Amino acid sequence: MPSDQGDGVDARSPKDRHGRSILSNTLLARPETPALLFLILLLAVFSVTTKGFFSVNNFIGILEQGVIIAIVGLAVNQVILSAEIDVSVGSVLAVCAFIYGNLAMMFGGNLLPLFATLAVGTAIGLLNGVLSTYGKVPSIITTLGALFVYRGLILLLAGAQVLNVPKTSRVLGLSDVAGIPVSVLLLVVLAVGFYWVSTNTAWGRNIYAVGGNESGATTLGLPVNRTRLIAFVLSGAACGLAAAGFLGQIGQLQATAGTSFELRVITAVVLGGTSIRGGRGSVFSPIVGALLVGVILNAMTLNRVPGTMELFVLGVLILLSVSSEGIRQRYLEKKI
Amino acid sequence: MTENRSEKAWTGASWGNPFGKLGRTTVLAIIFIFQIILTSVLVPGYFSVWGLLDATRAFVEVGFISLAMTLIIITGGIDLSVGALLALVSVTIGFSYQAGLPLGAASLLGVIVGVAGGTLNGLVTTYFRLHPLVVTLGTFALFRGIAFAVSDADAVSNFPQWFSVFGQYKFGGMVPAQLVVLVICAVIFWLLLSKTPFGRYVYAIGHNATASRFSGVATQKVTVAVYAIMGLMVGLAGLVHTSRIFSARGNAGFGLELVAIAIVVLGGARILGGSGTIWGTVMGLLILSYLQDGLSFAGVRGDIGLTIIGCALILGVFLNENIQKFRK
Numbered sequence: 050m051p052s053d054q055g056d057g058v059d060a061r062s063p064k065d066r067h068g069r070s071i072l073s074n075t076l077l078a079r080p081e082t083p084a085l086l087f088l089i090l091l092l093a094v095f096s097v098t099t100k101g102f103f104s105v106n107n108f109i110g111i112l113e114q115g116v117i118i119a120i121v122g123l124a125v126n127q128v129i130l131s132a133e134i135d136v137s138v139g140s141v142l143a144v145c146a147f148i149y150g151n152l153a154m155m156f157g158g159n160l161l162p163l164f165a166t167l168a169v170g171t172a173i174g175l176l177n178g179v180l181s182t183y184g185k186v187p188s189i190i191t192t193l194g195a196l197f198v199y200r201g202l203i204l205l206l207a208g209a210q211v212l213n214v215p216k217t218s219r220v221l222g223l224s225d226v227a228g229i230p231v232s233v234l235l236l237v238v239l240a241v242g243f244y245w246v247s248t249n250t251a252w253g254r255n256i257y258a259v260g261g262n263e264s265g266a267t268t269l270g271l272p273v274n275r276t277r278l279i280a281f282v283l284s285g286a287a288c289g290l291a292a293a294g295f296l297g298q299i300g301q302l303q304a305t306a307g308t309s310f311e312l313r314v315i316t317a318v319v320l321g322g323t324s325i326r327g328g329r330g331s332v333f334s335p336i337v338g339a340l341l342v343g344v345i346l347n348a349m350t351l352n353r354v355p356g357t358m359e360l361f362v363l364g365v366l367i368l369l370s371v372s373s374e375g376i377r378q379r380y381l382e383k384k385i
Numbered sequence: 386m387t388e389n390r391s392e393k394a395w396t397g398a399s400w401g402n403p404f405g406k407l408g409r410t411t412v413l414a415i416i417f418i419f420q421i422i423l424t425s426v427l428v429p430g431y432f433s434v435w436g437l438l439d440a441t442r443a444f445v446e447v448g449f450i451s452l453a454m455t456l457i458i459i460t461g462g463i464d465l466s467v468g469a470l471l472a473l474v475s476v477t478i479g480f481s482y483q484a485g486l487p488l489g490a491a492s493l494l495g496v497i498v499g500v501a502g503g504t505l506n507g508l509v510t511t512y513f514r515l516h517p518l519v520v521t522l523g524t525f526a527l528f529r530g531i532a533f534a535v536s537d538a539d540a541v542s543n544f545p546q547w548f549s550v551f552g553q554y555k556f557g558g559m560v561p562a563q564l565v566v567l568v569i570c571a572v573i574f575w576l577l578l579s580k581t582p583f584g585r586y587v588y589a590i591g592h593n594a595t596a597s598r599f600s601g602v603a604t605q606k607v608t609v610a611v612y613a614i615m616g617l618m619v620g621l622a623g624l625v626h627t628s629r630i631f632s633a634r635g636n637a638g639f640g641l642e643l644v645a646i647a648i649v650v651l652g653g654a655r656i657l658g659g660s661g662t663i664w665g666t667v668m669g670l671l672i673l674s675y676l677q678d679g680l681s682f683a684g685v686r687g688d689i690g691l692t693i694i695g696c697a698l699i700l701g702v703f704l705n706e707n708i709q710k711f712r713k
Contacts, residue, residue, distance in 0.1 A: 134518065185706040186699060187656055189463065189518050190646070194699040197643050201691030208688065312526050325519045357537055357635075361530025367523035368509070375513025 174285020222297020461658025479633020503616015
């Protein structure tokens with residue numbers, strides 16, 4: 050079975066050529082392991098220091114907050130692995146949520162609004178992807194432009210609108226199976242799906258190749274543009290899906306909804322151990338990262354840290370994780 | 386023909402070759418004149434010298450930032466943190482004044498914070514060899530976060546009357562003071578970029594960073610300097626902004642990075658680095674700003690401005706990157 054984390058780590062034999070066991074190879078060398086250890090540490094610290102942190106209800110709350118970030122993160126992770134970026138997800142999520150809300154208020158139900166938002170999200174992702182690959186516009190420009198284009202449209206078209214979504218259309222946000230929220234189950238299914246795709250399809254392998262060494266991938270004849278395009282499409286579709294869960298959870302919507310959501314997602318991805326340079330990272334990075342972000346934001350709320358501090362904390366986390374990536378790079382260069 | 390075009394820009398933009406340099410800028414100037422005529426015809430009462438001069442007050446701040454953004458984009462970099470840094474500068478001025486610092490000193494402190502923020506971007510980018518896009522995305526959240534945290538969603542607006550001089554004074558009741566400063570800055574940036582070794586290095590880094598390093602250009606120092614210059618211009622813009630709206634709040638400068646990048650790209654700078662001119666940026670500034678001004682004069686809601694500038698940005702880069710093919 051090929052590995053899912055790039056960097057040439059392969060777990061085909063119980064012992065690799067350096068004689069290390071599978072445990073050290075697959076668990077300790079995984080990109081998301083430092084974040085996972087950090088997560089466990091934080092859970093322990095907050096459980097002791099913060100009143101009300103260690104309870105089933107609070108953990109479910111953290112999961113529910115993190116799951117929206119993680120669903121979009123799974124797809125944005127693929128974009129970042131292919132050495133591109135998508136900063137438009139905050140506005141795309143809001144567009145999809147508005148469409149979901151309006152359709153739910155008009156027609157009710159869950160499936161019709163969901164398919165509509167999936168279609169819209171996919172279309173937006175396709176447009177971002179085509180411009181960023183075949184259109185030769187760097188993805189930061191495409192998606193930064195898209196971030197403002199869609200936000201401007203929402204402010205213009207829905208600035209004064211008040212959305213109250215009926216409870217029956219909020220299945221993805223409200224209902225649960227045996228106490229586990231449906232959105233969490235959905236995330237688990239998606240994560241398994243992404244893992245399978247990443248380890249068993251040509252596209253899943255090409256993402257790492259394209260992101261790790263673009264000219265090498267081109268020389269080998271890999272479909273560089275198409276590989277990245279699919280990642281952008283997935284990112285848009287994930288926004289459509291997440292919008293249903295997001296709106297399902299809060300039930301109401303303002304035109305400013307989802308502002309700085311893209312920062313949460315990117316923080317989750319890079320904090321989870323995916324290299325911002327592309328080519329290195331795990332499918333599970335965004336999930337670990339989203340839980341970390343969720344735990345930190347939750348502990349801040351419980352400790353009565355003002356909500357205005359959130360951006361500051363996200364900024365510090367992004368800078369720390371990309372700097373550690375820079376240090377890792379310097380260390381590797383020195384070793385050679 | 387990518388190489389050829391960059392070659393032309395990299396020699397042409399610096400040392401004459403008027404056709405290579407002026408081509409794009411001249412076209413933009415013609416577009417701008419047509420735009421003003423068209424707006425004046427379509428929107429009755431729009432055209433007046435007083436009105437056009439007064440409108441500059443709204444975009445001088447983004448003008449300062451666009452000048453410095455031109456240098457950054459020529460080096461192949463980008464700065465997404467400028468809007469957030471402007472808010473931080475504004476909040477620094479307001480809240481250090483409220484805390485008892487004399488307003489003159491508070492203003493100076495604000496500009497220093499701007500320079501420090503820009504230098505931080507440059508240092509982190511060069512030391513860790515990260516792409517500035519990631520670094521400035523992080524500092525975007527960091528600066529805005531500090532601005533929000535310090536101001537705690539509050540605003541300071543009890544400045545003394547003299548403070549309005551930076552953003553509201555007009556020479557002869559016509560020409561806004563900050564417009565004069567912007568014109569002086571544009572000339573300085575033009576001289577810096579086209580008549581000094583520093584300007585040559587800026588083009589060289591954007592053209593080929595590795596080759597420049599091996600040719601003895603202190604690429605890291607030049608890069609840090611370019612981001613520090615951006616910090617200075619953001620500090621200046623923050624001061625003018627605070628004085629103009631006479632209030633310091635944490636949400637100032639929302640979307641400013643988008644507008645500045647769109648202006649520079651429209652002015653003809655390649656987003657991948659190596660080419661771009663100050664006068665192109667000035668034309669980009671005039672076109673985009675008067676477009677917004679005309680729309681708001683015609684009563685179009687301001688929110689659509691974000692959409693239009695976002696489209697202009699994507700379209701600008703798209704044309705820059707793909708027109709070269711036609712030139713083959």
